[in-house]
Amino acid sequence: MHGFANPTRFLAIARPVTPWLAAAGVLLAGYGLYAGLFLSPPDYLQGETVRILYVHVPAAWLGMGGWTGIAVASLAQIVWRHPLAGVAARAVAVPGALFTALCLLTGSLWGRPAWGTWWQWDGRMTSMLVLLFLYFGYIALANAGDERSGVSRATAIFGLVGAVNIPIINRSVVWWNSLHQPASITLGGSKIDAAILYPLVFSALGFTLIFAAIVLMRMRALLARAKVEARLRRMAAA
């Protein structure tokens, strides 16, 4: 991990990788969404509404995965003082918040025809909304600090403590009686038929690669801005 501690070495890898991640992500997500809309069959109970699965589930995974990334990066910053950890955590925050908001929006659009309501204050939806507010708090804290590219120690601690919400989201459908269905895909396997499942694999992988490309671009922007600021400060001091 410390092999990437040098920003120059990181940039030498990130620059060529970014367009490939983006291109592969667009192709995979594009095919996944096409197959989800036109090739997969309707569900025997939910009918055509089930097609929202192919955008809702990747958004939920990336919203939760984003905060998990922030927590891991925050730990690396606090414990190992990894110089790029704060930059990575800060870069994840905005796309993580976006996909959490998309999960809530698409969930609401799924809930109306499936449950007859746009919103329910149950464990899953409320804990996901809390995650969105955690992202907003993290972004505000990160922008308030005077760090040139990374985040302050207080922001990193916030990122670490906020991770307590991730297992709550994951277990919410088990702990509380909810309109939201229990997990269909677990580490033990999937309860979804292969004809409905395969577009989800493509769209989840595609959106993950697009998310990674956005994070790399955000990191490159933060590092470049830090370089400009440092140079301007040196010029002002000279």
Added chain:
Amino acid sequence: MNPWPFVIAAYAVTIGGTAAAFIWAWLAMRAAEKAAAGLRRER
């Protein structure tokens, strides 16, 4: 209830939101790296 308006709206907000975030990140990166390269040339 016709499900298609809900399905289309869900796809539209996801594709639109992702595309907007991607373009915003790309423009911000391009501007920042251009500024950094400009300062390097000035030195």
